[in-house]
Amino acid sequence: MAAKSLLSLSLLLLLLHIAAANPPRPTPKPVAIAVEGMVYCQNCQKIGSWSLTGAKPIAGAKISVICKNHNNQVSFYKVYETNKYGYFYAELVGYKMPHPVLDHPLQACKVKPISSPLSDCDLLTNLNYGIAGAPLRYDKKFVVGPKYRAAVYSAGPLAFHPEKCL
Numbered sequence: 001m002a003a004k005s006l007l008s009l010s011l012l013l014l015l016l017h018i019a020a021a022n023p024p025r026p027t028p029k030p031v032a033i034a035v036e037g038m039v040y041c042q043n044c045q046k047i048g049s050w051s052l053t054g055a056k057p058i059a060g061a062k063i064s065v066i067c068k069n070h071n072n073q074v075s076f077y078k079v080y081e082t083n084k085y086g087y088f089y090a091e092l093v094g095y096k097m098p099h100p101v102l103d104h105p106l107q108a109c110k111v112k113p114i115s116s117p118l119s120d121c122d123l124l125t126n127l128n129y130g131i132a133g134a135p136l137r138y139d140k141k142f143v144v145g146p147k148y149r150a151a152v153y154s155a156g157p158l159a160f161h162p163e164k165c166l
Contacts, residue, residue: 032148033092033105035065035136037156039082039113041121044165050127052157057086060117063158065090066133067109070102079114091150106136111155120162127159134158 039061043054060081067076080090090111097103110133116122128134136153143150 032150033095034143034150034152035088035090035092035105035109035111035155036152037063037088037111037134037154037158038086039063039088039116040086040157040159041116041118042125042127042159042161044162047125047161047165052127052159055159058082058116058118058121058160059084059086061086061088061160062114063088063090064112064114065092065109066112067092067095067103067105069108070099075103075108105153106138109136109153110134111136111158113158113160116160118160121160123161123163125159125161128156130156130158 039058040052040055041058042052046053046055062079062081064077064079066074069075076092076095078090078092080088082088092105092109095105095109097105097108102108111130112133113124113130124131126132134155136155139152139154141152141154143152
């Protein structure tokens with residue numbers, strides 16, 4: 001009986017030693033992907049250029065984020081709206097990367113301006129290739145919270161311009 005207790009005690013001490021040497025690792029926080037940028041109304045004197053001198057931010061402008069997988073199929077599409085400062089923060093909830101290189105947001109995703117709420121500034125410009133889709137840039141920016149971590153990519157700036165200028 002004493003040998004059995006000694007064996008049980010030895011086994012318990014061994015398990016405690018193993019557990020202390022290999023503490024459980026914390027569950028990694030999910031990494032979300034987000035895209036941010038600005039949308040402007042381009043100054044009449046700068047139409048046809050990539051200049052934003054004199055441009056004004058557009059509140060309520062709509063942009064889309066379109067991602068295609070390595071087979072050139074649309075794998076993510078969503079429309080977002082700018083805030084009162086012309087800024088958008090587009091969290092790509094549900095975006096998947098089956099192939100870690102070819103389906104990475106830098107290669108797979110683009111941002112396009114869709115519409116402006118301003119009737120006097122609602123024609124698309126090709127600023128930052130907005131008509132075909134502005135490519136994303138990685139600026140080593142993260143948003144971190146207690147249960148959240150997002151890699152934030154930049155797009156644009158994007159712009160609309162007036163139809164008629166004086």
